[in-house]
Amino acid sequence: MIEAEATEALARRFEALPRLLEKDDDLRGRGAALGTTCLIGIGAIPFLVTLEHGMRLSLARGPHLMRAWRFAVRGSALGWERFWQAPPPPGWHDLFALAKRGEMTIEGDLHPFVAHLQVMKDLLALPRRIAEA
Amino acid sequence: MAGATPSLEDAAVEPIIGRYLNLTIAGRRQRLYFEEAGSGIPLLCLHTAGADGRQWRHLMTDDAITRHFRVLAFDLPWHGKSNPPEGYERETYQLTTADYVAAIRAFCAALDLDRPVTMGCSIGGRIVLELAIAHAAEFRALIGLEAADFQTPWYDTSWLNRADVHGGAVCAALVSGLIAPTSPPATRHETLWHYLQSGPGVFQGDLYFYRVDGDLRGRVAGIDTGLCPLFLLTGEYDFSCTPEDTLRTAAQIAGVETTIMNELGHFPMSENPAQFRRYILPVLERIRAIEAGPQ
Numbered sequence: 203m204i205e206a207e208a209t210e211a212l213a214r215r216f217e218a219l220p221r222l223l224e225k226d227d228d229l230r231g232r233g234a235a236l237g238t239t240c241l242i243g244i245g246a247i248p249f250l251v252t253l254e255h256g257m258r259l260s261l262a263r264g265p266h267l268m269r270a271w272r273f274a275v276r277g278s279a280l281g282w283e284r285f286w287q288a289p290p291p292p293g294w295h296d297l298f299a300l301a302k303r304g305e306m307t308i309e310g311d312l313h314p315f316v317a318h319l320q321v322m323k324d325l326l327a328l329p330r331r332i333a334e335a
Numbered sequence: 336m337a338g339a340t341p342s343l344e345d346a347a348v349e350p351i352i353g354r355y356l357n358l359t360i361a362g363r364r365q366r367l368y369f370e371e372a373g374s375g376i377p378l379l380c381l382h383t384a385g386a387d388g389r390q391w392r393h394l395m396t397d398d399a400i401t402r403h404f405r406v407l408a409f410d411l412p413w414h415g416k417s418n419p420p421e422g423y424e425r426e427t428y429q430l431t432t433a434d435y436v437a438a439i440r441a442f443c444a445a446l447d448l449d450r451p452v453t454m455g456c457s458i459g460g461r462i463v464l465e466l467a468i469a470h471a472a473e474f475r476a477l478i479g480l481e482a483a484d485f486q487t488p489w490y491d492t493s494w495l496n497r498a499d500v501h502g503g504a505v506c507a508a509l510v511s512g513l514i515a516p517t518s519p520p521a522t523r524h525e526t527l528w529h530y531l532q533s534g535p536g537v538f539q540g541d542l543y544f545y546r547v548d549g550d551l552r553g554r555v556a557g558i559d560t561g562l563c564p565l566f567l568l569t570g571e572y573d574f575s576c577t578p579e580d581t582l583r584t585a586a587q588i589a590g591v592e593t594t595i596m597n598e599l600g601h602f603p604m605s606e607n608p609a610q611f612r613r614y615i616l617p618v619l620e621r622i623r624a625i626e627a628g629p630q
Contacts, residue, residue: 320511
């Protein structure tokens with residue numbers, strides 16, 4: 203069950219997102235107008251991420267029964283693991299690079315995701331700042 | 336900075352000169368902006384989709400290049416400081432292969448450039464391949480950066496120009512991922528600024544050439560590098576035109592010289608000029624040696 207353990211370690215890394223965002227005044231400023239609820243899949247582990255105006259972020263680890271979200275970004279454990287390396291290796295360094303190689307899906311009502319694309323990219327890259335265990 | 340005394344020592348005028356050229360391209364009058372620096376072998380540089388000639392400014396201030404090459408870069412119509420043509424407000428911009436080739440050839444003819452070396456990046460790299468196929472005798476050498484005969488699309492371009500999404504912001508955010516994560520922040524964000532400033536629908540219109548009209552699959556094998564040397568250089572972090580795309584293209588062209596560049600992405604000349612310099616200087620030296628002939 204090495205894969206499950208690796209995914210769990212990645213999920214714990216993702217759970218640091220509120221703390222990482224709190225330290226990033228620039229990103230909170232750029233994302234201040236973003237309000238949405240989305241689903242972020244870390245391998246098989248889903249997280250419901252709620253962003254309220256002012257970049258107030260809350261995370262709820264799933265699975266969730268019948269919870270609605272606007273869009274979902276789901277990546278394989280391998281995808282997130284490489285995406286969060288500092289620096290990430292070529293071809294694994296951007297959400298769309300992962301999507302193009304089949305390691306990520308981006309689905310649902312994409313308007314809030316695209317309209318705030320740089321903020322979403324930077325937000326989901328924040329765990330890169332945590333040194334790998 | 337209120338009250339700071341202006342200092343002559345802080346001021347520096349760059350050797351780049353910008354001018355406007357009025358000419359006819361494919362039957363339409365256009366007012367093109369172009370910049371140049373240096374003297375010697377003409378080296379025409381073609382910008383990426385949705386950007387403009389400012390991407391080449393570091394080459395134009397590099398004495399190792401400008402002492403041997405006259406470096407020129409024009410903004411395509413609709414881009415940078417070039418105007419869209421009269422009546423643009425009633426049309427949807429779409430770049431075609433024919434219009435792109437016509438713009439390059441008209442610019443070279445108007446400035447009486449003698450068989451310029453031509454280097455293009457991204458859409459500029461693609462059109463360099465078209466020039467190699469159809470107009471090789473007009474150029475001393477061709478350099479394609481981030482060039483391939485075709486690339487798999489990786490997003491829906493309808494997001495690039497719609498009323499409820501800021502066009503500049505989404506274009507910049509999309510291409511931000513094509514810049515190597517190791518590129519310096521200042522040059523990364525300068526590269527993105529060109530996209531943030533782009534006119535509505537211009538990047539989308541350029542991608543019509545890239546994705547639809549400029550598909551060169553099945554045609555590049557006819558390139559004669561004996562007639563015109565061809566160099567292809569692609570950054571390892573470019574996932575739009577991947578190293579595999581370039582290598583697949585190069586495998587079909589006898590005599591092409593191909594380099595995969597470390598720690599660079601889709602915008603080598605502007606995202607990390609110091610790193611790009613390590614790769615482009617030897618290519619320009621090779622071209623000078625070819626020009627000089629056997630010693």
